[in-house]
Amino acid sequence: xxxxxxxxxxxxxxxxxxxxxxxxxxxxxxxxxxxxxxxxxxxxxxxxxxxxxxxxxxxxxxxxxxxxxxxxxxxxxxxxxxxxxxxxxxxxxxxxxxxxxxxxxxxxxxxxxxxxxxxxxxxxxxxxxxxxxxxxxxxxxxxxxxxxxxxxxxxxxxxxxxxxxxxxxxxxxxxxxxxxxxxxxxxxxxxxxxxxxxxxxxxxxxxxxxxxxxxxxxxxxxxxxxxxxxxxxxxxxxxxxxxxxxxxxxxxxxxxxxxxxxxxxxxxxxxxxxxxxxxxxxxxxxxxxxxxxxxxxxxxxxxxxxxxxxxxxxxxxxxxxxxxxxxxxxxxxxxxxxxxxxxxxxxxxxxxxxxxxxxxxxxxxxxxxxxxxxxxxxxxxxx
Amino acid sequence: xxxxxxxxxxxxxxxxxxxxxxxxxxxxxxxxxxxxxxxxxxxxxxxxxxxxxxxxxxxxxxxxxxxxxxxxxxxxxxxxxxxxxxxxxxxxxxxxxxxxxxxxxxxxxxxxxxxxxxxxxxxxxxxxxxxxxxxxxxxxxxxxxxxxxxxxxxxxxxxxxxxxxxxxxxxxxxxxxxxxxxxxxxxxxxxxxxxxxxxxxxxxxxxxxxxxxxxxxxxxxxxxxxxxxxxxxxxxxxxxxxxxxxxxxxxxxxxxxxxxxxxxxxxxxxxxxxxxxxxxxxxxxxxxxxxxxxxxxxxxxxxxxxxxxxxxxxxxxxxxxxxxxxxxxxxxxxxxxxxxxxxxxx
Numbered sequence: 001x002x003x004x005x006x007x008x009x010x011x012x013x014x015x016x017x018x019x020x021x022x023x024x025x026x027x028x029x030x031x032x033x034x035x036x037x038x039x040x041x042x043x044x045x046x047x048x049x050x051x052x053x054x055x056x057x058x059x060x061x062x063x064x065x066x067x068x069x070x071x072x073x074x075x076x077x078x079x080x081x082x083x084x085x086x087x088x089x090x091x092x093x094x095x096x097x098x099x100x101x102x103x104x105x106x107x108x109x110x111x112x113x114x115x116x117x118x119x120x121x122x123x124x125x126x127x128x129x130x131x132x133x134x135x136x137x138x139x140x141x142x143x144x145x146x147x148x149x150x151x152x153x154x155x156x157x158x159x160x161x162x163x164x165x166x167x168x169x170x171x172x173x174x175x176x177x178x179x180x181x182x183x184x185x186x187x188x189x190x191x192x193x194x195x196x197x198x199x200x201x202x203x204x205x206x207x208x209x210x211x212x213x214x215x216x217x218x219x220x221x222x223x224x225x226x227x228x229x230x231x232x233x234x235x236x237x238x239x240x241x242x243x244x245x246x247x248x249x250x251x252x253x254x255x256x257x258x259x260x261x262x263x264x265x266x267x268x269x270x271x272x273x274x275x276x277x278x279x280x281x282x283x284x285x286x287x288x289x290x291x292x293x294x295x296x297x298x299x300x301x302x303x304x305x306x307x308x309x310x311x312x313x314x315x316x317x318x319x320x321x322x323x324x325x326x327x328x329x330x331x332x333x334x335x336x337x338x339x340x341x342x343x344x345x346x347x348x349x350x351x352x353x354x355x356x357x358x359x360x361x362x363x364x365x366x367x368x369x370x371x372x373x374x375x376x377x378x379x380x381x382x383x
Numbered sequence: 384x385x386x387x388x389x390x391x392x393x394x395x396x397x398x399x400x401x402x403x404x405x406x407x408x409x410x411x412x413x414x415x416x417x418x419x420x421x422x423x424x425x426x427x428x429x430x431x432x433x434x435x436x437x438x439x440x441x442x443x444x445x446x447x448x449x450x451x452x453x454x455x456x457x458x459x460x461x462x463x464x465x466x467x468x469x470x471x472x473x474x475x476x477x478x479x480x481x482x483x484x485x486x487x488x489x490x491x492x493x494x495x496x497x498x499x500x501x502x503x504x505x506x507x508x509x510x511x512x513x514x515x516x517x518x519x520x521x522x523x524x525x526x527x528x529x530x531x532x533x534x535x536x537x538x539x540x541x542x543x544x545x546x547x548x549x550x551x552x553x554x555x556x557x558x559x560x561x562x563x564x565x566x567x568x569x570x571x572x573x574x575x576x577x578x579x580x581x582x583x584x585x586x587x588x589x590x591x592x593x594x595x596x597x598x599x600x601x602x603x604x605x606x607x608x609x610x611x612x613x614x615x616x617x618x619x620x621x622x623x624x625x626x627x628x629x630x631x632x633x634x635x636x637x638x639x640x641x642x643x644x645x646x647x648x649x650x651x652x653x654x655x656x657x658x659x660x661x662x663x664x665x666x667x668x669x670x671x672x673x674x675x676x677x678x679x680x681x682x683x684x685x686x687x688x689x690x691x692x693x694x695x696x697x698x699x700x701x702x703x704x705x706x707x708x709x710x711x712x713x714x715x716x717x718x719x720x721x722x723x724x725x726x727x728x729x
Binding site: 234236 | 521525545552568
């Protein structure tokens with residue numbers, strides 16, 4: 001009996017303490033809210049929000065509900081995170097490899113970039129890109145066209161909009177392309193394993209990517225036209241571009257600063273991963289006659305990835321959470337729209353903050369689950 | 384016989400002492416906020432992050448403004464010293480949470496009194512210290528002189544978490560104009576973005592526009608359009624559930640306004656004690672028991688007037704003399720054509 005108590009005693013006490021602490025906080029919040037006449041409840045989510053949001057991926061205006069405003073903020077957070085992760089990964093891999101370059105200039109430049117950007121607080125970088133770099137951009141009426149069709153101005157980037165006819169047929173052609181490339185690749189692998197014969201997969205893939213969508217235009221009746229942004233006068237010195245698609249400068253500044261900042265950490269992960277692969281591996285690969293590229297692709301990277309993935313996952317999570325700094329520069333993300341405006345208009349602090357926390361938690365867990373799955377997939381398979 | 388009389392008087396004295404003791408502590412007992420404030424020795428006051436004329440800190444960290452003066456008045460009343468205030472700068476988004484969670488005891492931060500704020504979120508508005516309305520600022524060079532010239536696609540910079548966002552939607556919607564709202568958390572960021580040319584117009588309360596205009600690179604390049612699109616009565620706010628504290632803040636503000644009505648200033652307040660007018664005497668603590676109900680002494684209102692001044696002095700010092708809004712407009716006394724009208728202290 002004594003022995004058992006000693007075993008479960010500490011755990012039991014911890015559980016009781018946790019329950020008591022949570023109980024106390026809940027009780028305390030309840031009593032205080034009751035004293036001040038504040039109701040608790042999530043009913044406000046279906047009420048009309050009556051405020052507008054600058055930039056939204058789904059149809060939204062003030063006549064929609066608070067829940068819809070929440071979705072707008074969430075999608076904007078996901079959008080900037082996805083763009084940021086995409087850019088940071090590409091830049092990080094390039095810089096990470098560049099840091100190992102035997103070329104002195106490339107090597108030092110990459111090192112300088114990493115040390116410079118990772119040692120300046122992110123919020124300052126966001127302010128820099130938004131307030132300093134943005135101010136340097138021209139007003140819409142002074143902007144020089146990029147390729148004659150796009151304009152980068154202080155009010156954002158204005159690009160042509162695609163106007164499709166029979167878009168679904170084009171989409172099918174893309175899907176068909178992807179499927180056929182996968183089939184060819186697995187077939188080529190089998191052929192190589194069985195007979196040692198190599199099929200030029202890359203050439204065939206490029207051919208497919210060009211031919212199939214082209215066919216959809218020629219036979220499928222797909223038509224594509226562009227709507228080019230046109231300068232429109234609002235007042236004597238006030239202009240805006242009408243038509244086309246506009247990307248707000250807030251999104252550009254945020255995506256840029258997030259990816260430049262996070263890329264430095266990813267670059268270090270990549271460098272660590274590559275350096276973590278034994279020198280003997282490379283030498284052995286070279287000695288059996290593989291080219292530099294093949295050494296990197298077939299021997300070094302598969303082993304390096306195992307080292308790179310787990311810390312890079314952390315960086316993806318950091319980037320997603322850091323995107324909440326958007327509130328400082330008016331990018332309408334979850335924190336600004338929902339934990340900002342919606343919280344203020346409804347006064348439902350506990351409800352909204354709890355939803356927001358839960359949302360970030362879910363986002364982070366989804367990213368972790370995916371990255372863990374990928375990590376397991378590339379981990380050493382004991383045979 | 385004398386023996387009994389002696390006993391009786393001591394009994395009466397004891398009861399009297401006990402009675403005064405209980406009445407004095409009753410108010411303090413009823414008001415937890417008052418008790419805590421007196422124990423701490425300072426009033427905890429939430430203000431803006433920098434709005435000239437209303438609440439603004441200089442380089443040395445001294446706060447000035449008409450909103451600041453409300454808190455100073457309360458400090459003069461309950462602690463005897465108008466300087467015993469701890470100011471907490473808050474963004475529009477943080478302000479109500481700071482108050483309801485007990486981080487501050489008075490929110491005096493150009494806050495609009497609306498039904499939903501008063502009723503829903505555990506707050507009580509105690510009065511109005513500035514009658515305002517929402518307006519628009521544009522660049523002079525744009526040639527816009529009226530909101531009628533606004534066109535589809537206009538971008539408007541503003542703060543999040545304010546009534547401004549809602550009024551803006553109502554305004555543009557009712558006129559059928561499509562617009563791009565660009566909402567920042569801090570006022571300084573709104574000004575910086577508008578100044579850089581990110582937005583065609585900057586919208587907030589007109590007093591705020593006038594105040595922020597002084598902060599711009601070149602104030603003369605901007606004008607505030609004449610139209611007012613909403614009513615914005617700004618005033619101090621307290622937590623719900625402490626009615627004594629609520630009364631103290633309300634009557635501290637009322638004292639400042641009424642003092643102006645009766646011509647009592649920080650300079651002449653002491654000499655007004657001998658005035659013939661009983662209402663003036665009540666306002667300087669020379670007649671009646673005006674502080675007892677709050678658990679305060681009788682000269683609480685005299686201290687407010689002496690240390691902070693009346694409403695007119697505060698307005699002149701902070702808003703008129705700084706060139707923000709020299710004309711008092713609706714914030715003139717009811718006796719002089721304005722709408723400032725407070726219940727009498729008696």
